[in-house]
Amino acid sequence: MVTDEYPLTVHIKLPNGVEYDQPTGLFINGEFTKSKQGKTFEVVSPSTEEIVCSVYEALEEDVNAAVDAAENAFKNTEWATQDPSVRGRCLLKLADLVEQHAEVLAGIESLDNGKSLFCSRGDVALCSAYFRSCAGYADKVDGRIIDTGSNHLSYTRREPIGVCGQIIPWNFPLLMASWKLGPCLATGNVTVLKTAESTPLSALYLCNLLNEAGFPPGVVNIISGFGKTTGDVIALHPKVRKLAFTGSTATGRHIMKRAAESNLKKVTLELGGKSPNIIFNDADIAKAAQNMIIGIFYNSGEVCCAGSRIYCQSGIYDELLVEFKKAIANLKVGDPFDETTFQGSQTSQLQLDRILNYIDVGKKEGAQLITGGERIGGKGYFIKPTIFGNVHEEMRIVKEEIFGPVVTITKFETVDEVIELANNSEYGLAAGLHTEDINKAIDVSNRLKAGTVWVNTYNDFHSSVPFGGYAQSGIGREMGIEAFDNYTQVKAVRIKIDKKKA
Amino acid sequence: MSDLFVDITLPNGLQYKQPVGLYINGQWLKSDTQIVSINPYTEEPITSVYAASAADVDTAAQAAHVAFQSWKRVTGEDKARLLRRLATLTEENLELLASLEAIDAGKPKEYNAKADVEGVAAILNYYAGSADKISGRVIPISDTKFAYTRREPLGVVGQIVPWNYPISMSSWKFAPALAAGNCIIIKSAENTPLSLLLFATLVEQAGFPPGVFNIISGYGAIAGTAISTHPLIQKVAFTGSTKVGQTVQRDASANLKNVTLECGGKSPLIVFDDADFEQAVKWAAWGIMYNSGQNCTANARIYVQDTIYDAFLEKFRATVIEEFPLLDAFDDRAKLGPVISKVQYDKIKQYIASGKADGARVLLGDDTKVPEKGYWIPPTVFVDCAEHMKIVREEIFGPVVAVSKFSSEEEVLAKANDSTYGLAAMVFTKDIVKAHRFAAELEAGTVYVNSSNDEDIKAPFGGYKMSGIGRELGEEGLEIYTQVKSVHINLGNKL
Numbered sequence: 001m002v003t004d005e006y007p008l009t010v011h012i013k014l015p016n017g018v019e020y021d022q023p024t025g026l027f028i029n030g031e032f033t034k035s036k037q038g039k040t041f042e043v044v045s046p047s048t049e050e051i052v053c054s055v056y057e058a059l060e061e062d063v064n065a066a067v068d069a070a071e072n073a074f075k076n077t078e079w080a081t082q083d084p085s086v087r088g089r090c091l092l093k094l095a096d097l098v099e100q101h102a103e104v105l106a107g108i109e110s111l112d113n114g115k116s117l118f119c120s121r122g123d124v125a126l127c128s129a130y131f132r133s134c135a136g137y138a139d140k141v142d143g144r145i146i147d148t149g150s151n152h153l154s155y156t157r158r159e160p161i162g163v164c165g166q167i168i169p170w171n172f173p174l175l176m177a178s179w180k181l182g183p184c185l186a187t188g189n190v191t192v193l194k195t196a197e198s199t200p201l202s203a204l205y206l207c208n209l210l211n212e213a214g215f216p217p218g219v220v221n222i223i224s225g226f227g228k229t230t231g232d233v234i235a236l237h238p239k240v241r242k243l244a245f246t247g248s249t250a251t252g253r254h255i256m257k258r259a260a261e262s263n264l265k266k267v268t269l270e271l272g273g274k275s276p277n278i279i280f281n282d283a284d285i286a287k288a289a290q291n292m293i294i295g296i297f298y299n300s301g302e303v304c305c306a307g308s309r310i311y312c313q314s315g316i317y318d319e320l321l322v323e324f325k326k327a328i329a330n331l332k333v334g335d336p337f338d339e340t341t342f343q344g345s346q347t348s349q350l351q352l353d354r355i356l357n358y359i360d361v362g363k364k365e366g367a368q369l370i371t372g373g374e375r376i377g378g379k380g381y382f383i384k385p386t387i388f389g390n391v392h393e394e395m396r397i398v399k400e401e402i403f404g405p406v407v408t409i410t411k412f413e414t415v416d417e418v419i420e421l422a423n424n425s426e427y428g429l430a431a432g433l434h435t436e437d438i439n440k441a442i443d444v445s446n447r448l449k450a451g452t453v454w455v456n457t458y459n460d461f462h463s464s465v466p467f468g469g470y471a472q473s474g475i476g477r478e479m480g481i482e483a484f485d486n487y488t489q490v491k492a493v494r495i496k497i498d499k500k501k502a
Numbered sequence: 503m504s505d506l507f508v509d510i511t512l513p514n515g516l517q518y519k520q521p522v523g524l525y526i527n528g529q530w531l532k533s534d535t536q537i538v539s540i541n542p543y544t545e546e547p548i549t550s551v552y553a554a555s556a557a558d559v560d561t562a563a564q565a566a567h568v569a570f571q572s573w574k575r576v577t578g579e580d581k582a583r584l585l586r587r588l589a590t591l592t593e594e595n596l597e598l599l600a601s602l603e604a605i606d607a608g609k610p611k612e613y614n615a616k617a618d619v620e621g622v623a624a625i626l627n628y629y630a631g632s633a634d635k636i637s638g639r640v641i642p643i644s645d646t647k648f649a650y651t652r653r654e655p656l657g658v659v660g661q662i663v664p665w666n667y668p669i670s671m672s673s674w675k676f677a678p679a680l681a682a683g684n685c686i687i688i689k690s691a692e693n694t695p696l697s698l699l700l701f702a703t704l705v706e707q708a709g710f711p712p713g714v715f716n717i718i719s720g721y722g723a724i725a726g727t728a729i730s731t732h733p734l735i736q737k738v739a740f741t742g743s744t745k746v747g748q749t750v751q752r753d754a755s756a757n758l759k760n761v762t763l764e765c766g767g768k769s770p771l772i773v774f775d776d777a778d779f780e781q782a783v784k785w786a787a788w789g790i791m792y793n794s795g796q797n798c799t800a801n802a803r804i805y806v807q808d809t810i811y812d813a814f815l816e817k818f819r820a821t822v823i824e825e826f827p828l829l830d831a832f833d834d835r836a837k838l839g840p841v842i843s844k845v846q847y848d849k850i851k852q853y854i855a856s857g858k859a860d861g862a863r864v865l866l867g868d869d870t871k872v873p874e875k876g877y878w879i880p881p882t883v884f885v886d887c888a889e890h891m892k893i894v895r896e897e898i899f900g901p902v903v904a905v906s907k908f909s910s911e912e913e914v915l916a917k918a919n920d921s922t923y924g925l926a927a928m929v930f931t932k933d934i935v936k937a938h939r940f941a942a943e944l945e946a947g948t949v950y951v952n953s954s955n956d957e958d959i960k961a962p963f964g965g966y967k968m969s970g971i972g973r974e975l976g977e978e979g980l981e982i983y984t985q986v987k988s989v990h991i992n993l994g995n996k997l
Contacts, residue, residue, distance in 0.1 A: 085624070085960075088631065092586070129579065136582065136631020139960055140977065153938045439993055442648055464578075464634055481635065497938050500911065 006040050008032050010053045014107040015337040024055045026062055027207040029069035030217025036061045043201060046114035047336050047345040047380040055200045058223035063233040066221040070163045070190040071239055073218030080160050080188035087186055088138035093213035095131035098124065101209065105202055109174055110336040112201040114345035114381065117337060119299050126461065127178040133463035134182035141187055141484060153495040158488040160188035161266065164242045165234040170196035170347050171302040177203045180244055181220065183483040192221045194231055198348045200224035227251065236262045246270040249472050268476030268486045270304065271469060272401040273429030275450065276422035277307030277458065281315035283434035289323040295432055295458040297331060297385050300343050301405035305430035307458050309398060310409040311418050317411050325371055328385045333376060345381040346404060352381035355404030362388050362397040393424060415444065423449045428470025432458045506530045508549045512601045514832045522551040524558055525702040527565035528712025533558055537692055537719055542608030542840045543831055543876045551695045554720035559728035562716045566658040566685035567734050569713025574655055574683050578634025581681060585633065588708040589626035592619060595704060599669065599697055606696040607668050610836035614793060618670035625673045625959050629681040632980050636682065646994035653984040655683030656736040656760060660729035664742045665691035665842050666796040671741050672698050674974045680715065682983035687716045689726060693842050695719035722746060731756040744968050762972030762982050764798065764964060766897040767925030770918040771801035771954055775809040777930035783814060787821045789928065789954030791881050794839055795901040799926040801954050803894055804905045805914045811907045815885055819866050822881045828873060840876040841900050847877040850900035857884045857893040862904065889917060919945045924966025928954045
């Protein structure tokens with residue numbers, strides 16, 4: 001859709017009555033602008049399939065403008081070189097503003113992504129907590145003095161990298177924006193951030209808060225666009241020195257190639273997963289069932305670290321399955337704006353089709369459909385919570401990431417056996433294990449090849465704890481103190497000291 | 503109830519209710535003794551406050567001990583929220599706190615007191631940022647042993663703060679202690695109890711649970727000793743003179759409590775002939791006259807290279823005269839106030855007399871006109887000093903500086919280090935090699951290159967030798983309020 005008539009702000013009334021002004025432009029250099037060619041694309045509400053509005057689409061010239069604005073802010077203003085406490089204060093203010101606007105932001109997220117308000121409110125709370133955590137770190141990025149003898153003064157500085165390109169996914173639009181912006185800005189970098197094409201709205205709303213929080217123009221630039229056009233330009237851009245991407249492993253591989261082809265920009269990737277969730281005989285069955293629910297049905301299963309392969313020790317298999325099915329029966333799937341809904345819709349038609357296709361594949365592969373396995377209704381991309389049993393490790397539904405409310409369940413006997421099953425994957429993002437035996441918990445955690453191991457919990461995040469993947473689930477860590485390593489580079493300084501006589 | 507709050511109108515017209523009780527366990531209490539707080543500008547009493555007895559300290563320690571059982575379980579984020587709220591409240595009450603500090607501590611409101619109070623908000627925010635980031639490490643040993651460290655708070659901590667920067671020095675202590683999860687009993691100096699008591703009302707407003715943040719006024723020999731010796735108090739942090747610091751350390755041995763001390767100094771400021779001359783003079787003047795020299799890191803000894811000595815003296819004298827006129831607290835041009843008390847006034851006068859007796863030349867100070875009222879010591883500059891003089895060796899803690907000549911690097915380095923103190927040192931030179939060499943060789947907890955008293959809350963601060971034990975500010979400032987516990991989990995070692 002090509003039009004230069006589209007307004008830069010659209011007034012929206014959310015299904016729960018909340019009204020707000022939705023920015024639709026590209027946020028470049030502190031202002032919203034239309035794209036140079038005037039191109040826009042539509043935003044659909046996946047729980048109703050209705051068009052919400054359009055937003056402007058950034059093409060190559062727009063990306064260039066954003067990068068230039070960022071570069072200017074980095075080179076020609078004091079953003080990177082001033083007292084770092086100032087950056088901390090901006091992030092703190094942003095955290096407070098996110099909290100003040102929590103209901104609107106949660107509503108936008110549920111409208112744009114289809115997730116229940118229960119989920120989107122949780123996202124907004126994590127978002128402001130994370131900005132707050134990064135704010136406190138801004139003035140503590142120290143180097144070290146290294147004793148190499150009295151002939152030198154040797155020390156390190158940790159400096160920002162400069163212009164960062166950040167590409168975020170559609171499953172946690174606002175939260176993923178905070179995971180990227182927080183450490184990037186705390187350490188004095190500047191950024192061009194591209195949202196996912198299915199979910200551009202909440203980040204655009206955030207832009208007004210960025211201005212109010214005192215971030216100078218050009219420090220944060222937020223643009224909407226498609227991967228192949230907008231995203232690729234960012235990945236190839238010669239002035240972007242660092243790229244951070246969250247999305248599928250396939251796209252991540254492509255991004256890494258583009259970085260190598262262009263200017264060897266530093267790359268961190270948060271990719272896919274097929275995380276095992278392991279229940280031992282001595283687990284608390286009721287709690288384990290709840291954690292299995294959170295593991296695969298939270299956020300409609302659209303979670304990179306979803307516990308999508310359940311391994312249950314044979315001693316409690318039958319009992320656990322009964323408990324699991326009971327818990328599923330109590331799950332409310334439906335209108336995201338219904339306060340009692342747990343699971344909303346999937347995010348797009350594309351995702352709905354993918355997931356339904358995997359369900360089909362599972363049936364064809366001979367897996368036993370224990371519950372669910374179909375779409376709900378005809379309007380809105382809703383899928384029933386689905387369990388496949390009697391699976392074997394070679395099945396596609398066991399090996400490949402489905403990214404929906406579909407889980408496989410497998411029986412196992414021994415610890416050695418389940419560790420081998422769990423680790424038998426090209427992914428390595430997370431793992432869950434449930435047991436009352438601390439020895440087993442630590443021993444199994446040590447042996448699982450995953451960036452996060454959850455014991456007696458699942459999808460249980462904290463700002464201070466790092467998160468990221470082993471193997472093809474990613475490169476680098478987000479959150480925790482480790483996140484700040486992604487956005488700084490070490491400079492070593494050696495000063496020669498000659499002894500003087502007078 | 504009205505006995506616990508006194509209506510006060512400050513000289514600039516601000517009116518407020520001054521708390522005068524002891525703030526213990528979220529309540530205001532009276533005691534059997536009182537301390538009168540005097541305005542050093544007028545020599546008149548402002549008001550009197552209740553002074554804590556040993557029994558009051560015990561009450562506070564018991565309350566803090568109980569409160570600690572819950573406070574230690576409060577998450578870092580929640581502690582941070584309270585600290586940040588307190589910072590916001592401080593900023594909202596900036597004018598009042600600064601005006602009160604000005605008359606209780608005898609310092610210019612605009613130039614000194616305001617900066618002190620702004621610093622309180624800044625340090626609260628700084629340590630709020632650390633509160634959720636206190637982590638230990640995992641130490642790989644073997645498959646059968648899992649070892650890690652925890653950094654835990656100490657428990658009930660006693661803090662004894664001085665009168666030269668009452669509320670500011672208090673914040674260097676309470677902010678990291680609370681962020682680390684301790685419960686505190688903080689005692690102000692006898693000379694300056696008022697701002698910390700007013701601050702207690704902000705602590706209440708911020709919502710700190712009762713017993714976590716206890717604030718008392720008291721005499722060092724009574725309440726201070728009670729804190730240092732109390733068996734329930736796990737740590738005492740003290741800022742004050744080296745002499746009293748020694749007493750605190752001795753008393754703390756009663757239950758082997760952890761001790762950190764920020765004590766005196768006689769910090770040497772060295773000016774080489776290759777320095778930026780103008781800047782060296784300005785910093786040197788500022789570094790001794792700021793806060794009327796009542797500053798543990800004041801550069802009270804200045805060593806000037808002989809080749810620029812005369813020129814330096816001339817410029818230094820003129821700069822001090824111009825920059826530090828004797829003005830009223832609420833005069834926005836004021837940068838210098840009186841000294842805190844009659845006791846200090848007399849002590850400093852004695853040092854000035856000894857300087858003359860020892861043969862130092864008075865370059866400035868004898869003829870300065872001094873206001874009729876107030877403990878005013880005019881900026882006093884002794885020159886042509888020598889190492890044996892008392893005014894060169896001992897801490898005067900007033901606007902009195904001893905300037906000496908030197909010719910070689912070796913000579914001035916030896917003189918600079920020839921002291922039982924080691925709090926700070928300053929060196930002025932454009933030669934990068936000389937700068938770094940002196941930074942390495944000077945025996946001081948902080949070395950300033952081409953500045954003086956230019957501290958930042960992010961960089962640690964503290965003394966070598968008898969200037970102190972431990973560091974405040976920065977990361978280190980938080981560490982002193984934690985203790986390391988190692989945890990070994992046996993995953994299979996059998997006997």
